[in-house]
Amino acid sequence: MPTPSSCLPPSLELFADFLRFPSISTQSERDADTRACAEWLVRLFQATGLEARIEETGGHPCVVASSSRDPQLRTVLIYGHYDVQPPDPVEEWESPPFEPTVRGGRMFARGATDNKGQILAHILGVAETLREKGRLPVNVVFLVEGEEEIGSPNLCGVLERLKGELAADIAVISDTGMVADGFPTLTFSLRGIAALEFKTLGPACDLHSGTFGGAVANPLTAAARLVASLHDEAGAVAVEGFYDAVRPLAAWEKEAAAGLPVSDEDFRKVAGVNALAGEPGYSAIERVGARPTAEVNGLSGGYQGEGTKTVLPSSATVKLTFRLVPDQDPETILQQVIAHLEKHCPPGIRLEMLPGHHGAPYVTDPHSPFGRAASRALERVFGQPPALLREGGSIPILGDFQRILGLDALLLGLAWPDNHAHSPNENFPLENLELGRKLNQAVLEEIAALPQ
Ligand code: BES
Ligand code: MN
Numbered sequence: 001m002p003t004p005s006s007c008l009p010p011s012l013e014l015f016a017d018f019l020r021f022p023s024i025s026t027q028s029e030r031d032a033d034t035r036a037c038a039e040w041l042v043r044l045f046q047a048t049g050l051e052a053r054i055e056e057t058g059g060h061p062c063v064v065a066s067s068s069r070d071p072q073l074r075t076v077l078i079y080g081h082y083d084v085q086p087p088d089p090v091e092e093w094e095s096p097p098f099e100p101t102v103r104g105g106r107m108f109a110r111g112a113t114d115n116k117g118q119i120l121a122h123i124l125g126v127a128e129t130l131r132e133k134g135r136l137p138v139n140v141v142f143l144v145e146g147e148e149e150i151g152s153p154n155l156c157g158v159l160e161r162l163k164g165e166l167a168a169d170i171a172v173i174s175d176t177g178m179v180a181d182g183f184p185t186l187t188f189s190l191r192g193i194a195a196l197e198f199k200t201l202g203p204a205c206d207l208h209s210g211t212f213g214g215a216v217a218n219p220l221t222a223a224a225r226l227v228a229s230l231h232d233e234a235g236a237v238a239v240e241g242f243y244d245a246v247r248p249l250a251a252w253e254k255e256a257a258a259g260l261p262v263s264d265e266d267f268r269k270v271a272g273v274n275a276l277a278g279e280p281g282y283s284a285i286e287r288v289g290a291r292p293t294a295e296v297n298g299l300s301g302g303y304q305g306e307g308t309k310t311v312l313p314s315s316a317t318v319k320l321t322f323r324l325v326p327d328q329d330p331e332t333i334l335q336q337v338i339a340h341l342e343k344h345c346p347p348g349i350r351l352e353m354l355p356g357h358h359g360a361p362y363v364t365d366p367h368s369p370f371g372r373a374a375s376r377a378l379e380r381v382f383g384q385p386p387a388l389l390r391e392g393g394s395i396p397i398l399g400d401f402q403r404i405l406g407l408d409a410l411l412l413g414l415a416w417p418d419n420h421a422h423s424p425n426e427n428f429p430l431e432n433l434e435l436g437r438k439l440n441q442a443v444l445e446e447i448a449a450l451p452q
Helices: 010-020 027-049 112-133 155-161 219-228 253-256 265-273 284-290 331-345 369-382 398-405 432-451
Strands: 053-054 062-066 075-081 102-103 106-108 138-143 170-173 185-190 194-202 293-301 315-324 350-357 386-389 410-411 427-429
Touching: 010 027, 010 106, 010 432, 027 112, 027 138, 027 350, 075 112, 075 185, 075 398, 075 432, 102 386, 106 112, 106 432, 112 138, 112 427, 138 155, 155 398, 170 432, 185 369, 185 410, 194 219, 219 293, 219 315, 219 398, 253 386, 265 284, 265 293, 284 386, 293 432, 315 331, 331 350, 369 410, 369 432, 386 410, 427 432
Parallel strands: 075 138, 075 170, 170 410, 185 386
Antiparallel strands: 053 062, 062 138, 102 106, 106 427, 194 315, 194 350, 293 315
């Protein structure tokens, strides 16, 4: 294994070394760090006893690692990502985001939960099984990518190209959440996503707001009106056709959701708000797991500096993402949204559309033989049967795993609701590194034991 560098126990050392790479996929000035992180992973896999290499993608590289293949055994694809979100706002971190620090039994650093701690748990599990038994109960192929947080723009090409090498019976992924701290969870659905940026364009240059204001449309006002037009008063999305393809919740799902150990009040507290909002008629857990949304992620334009500036800005920018549920199609949704914005665009304003990345929603049957094997593994490790959960986040490549590789995924998340993924002070409970390692061993055994 790569040489540890301070005085933590060996697996925590490795964890800290992994976290020191600022592998921020969206920032090109971090490209060298991102690649160095991938190379470090290759060395870690090799030290574990797997064959490993960098696979170029045209963007950030992937890491592919596999055990020797025994044709008698099932094959499991273990997927994860080594790229992370930007740490901003950096001043809100209690310890620097790329100087991993242990406090109160948790490791704090950007990427600790999402996804370095979770993928490392699988690597540690495989390493320990190989050390103790000399062999794994299944063939294993790891695919660890560097572009998940930017929508996996180059991964489809890799799946097509390496179809043979990545052929497997099932995918195992820990990049999701646990319904409550310490509560084992099998996630069987994730939302899809479609991104769209648009600009409202007014006058050719910024104008004096006294000389021109009142007679010239203001692009920021137009942007705000367009953003507001995306929802109705009650909180439902107001884009025509948006809900047409939405599959309603099955009766068993409603029941399962009602039985989960999180109330709306728990949810409100974790979010840190004084009241919840959203579409009427659904609990918070149903809204984020099973209902689609329109979110504004950024709105900018005009003067942002100190004091006032009487300006009528020439343009404004809005960044939107839509979370989608089965059977919404991202491309159709983007067309509907573009049509909606064009229809509501006020006179005197031109629109420029910049459609972004997208990924399909994902759903599978948690009661399939593989799903039940995963539930048994979770129960063995956590001492109680798992919650069956639909989650609101997205792993954009999952739809392509189904389409290109014919693979379903067992989503065995290790992230607690308060682990601050994507937020300041992201952290990962040290016990979850340990439990995740055991979970890897248990799930591979349960998959191996399934009847042919
Ligand atoms: N680990 C998350 C996905 C996730 C989050 C699953 C919460 C379940 C619950 C993943 O790393 C992620 O953040 N994905 C992005 C994808 C996007 C940038 C295309 C997301 O969901 O915002
Ligand atoms: Mn993420």
